[in-house]
Amino acid sequence: MRQTYTSQRYTFARESSAASQSVKRIVVHRQGNPGARAINSLDWGNRTGAYTIHYYVEDGTVYRAIPENKHAFHVREARKAQAEGYRVTGAYGTRGDYDSIGIETVDLPGGGPGQSYHLSQETRISLVPLLAEIVQRHGLSVDRIEEHAHWDPWTRPEDLGNALYIPDLRLDVQDQIEGRTPWRTVQAHAFGRAAPSSWKPSPQTPPAPPQRPVDLSGVSEAITTAETALQDAKKRLQQVAQQLTERTP
Numbered sequence: 001m002r003q004t005y006t007s008q009r010y011t012f013a014r015e016s017s018a019a020s021q022s023v024k025r026i027v028v029h030r031q032g033n034p035g036a037r038a039i040n041s042l043d044w045g046n047r048t049g050a051y052t053i054h055y056y057v058e059d060g061t062v063y064r065a066i067p068e069n070k071h072a073f074h075v076r077e078a079r080k081a082q083a084e085g086y087r088v089t090g091a092y093g094t095r096g097d098y099d100s101i102g103i104e105t106v107d108l109p110g111g112g113p114g115q116s117y118h119l120s121q122e123t124r125i126s127l128v129p130l131l132a133e134i135v136q137r138h139g140l141s142v143d144r145i146e147e148h149a150h151w152d153p154w155t156r157p158e159d160l161g162n163a164l165y166i167p168d169l170r171l172d173v174q175d176q177i178e179g180r181t182p183w184r185t186v187q188a189h190a191f192g193r194a195a196p197s198s199w200k201p202s203p204q205t206p207p208a209p210p211q212r213p214v215d216l217s218g219v220s221e222a223i224t225t226a227e228t229a230l231q232d233a234k235k236r237l238q239q240v241a242q243q244l245t246e247r248t249p
């Protein structure tokens, strides 16, 4: 699997004035406009002051937008964030996105059975190393990765909805961190349910050790010596057993 992506900095005009934050969780989104390009959404955000996102993933390209230590506006609903103990008040009133990183993904029309939109395989592949980096950078665990629908099941149930299965994404990120090959969400037809185990790559057979001529001289001699010692020991045991038998009245 591809381990890298093209990183592209996108600077919002007034991003430096955004409120500061410390990162405690990550929210993955779909852009909600299947087929639209990331750069157009970013340009629109820059024009209108909608500073909505830290990262925008489009296939093999990741746009880095709002810096991680600055707030971005990507989850309005605050009730679930509050219920889970996260900060929901701050410089921008009551919101559900304080202390979180928002990642937008470019969605595409159609997809697998039951899908009206999906993420490209290349977008899913880029998500895995990107998330692994963020999780490690902030010392988070992969269960701090959620989709927008988790925080707002009332108005955003389709974000990501059936475009991505978050439990599998977490396992893939953990695999990436621990040096294993991610396989669940990086398949051509992966979508919003658990990956069948038949997708799992068969474990790689370890390479055969290099063949070297083996020097066996001395081995048969050592075996003979060991056999002699063993026979001697048996003899002594028999003698001891004999003596014990003779002493028994």
Ligand SMILES: [Zn+2]
Pocket: 028, 029, 030, 074, 148, 156, 159
């Ligand atoms: Zn969203």
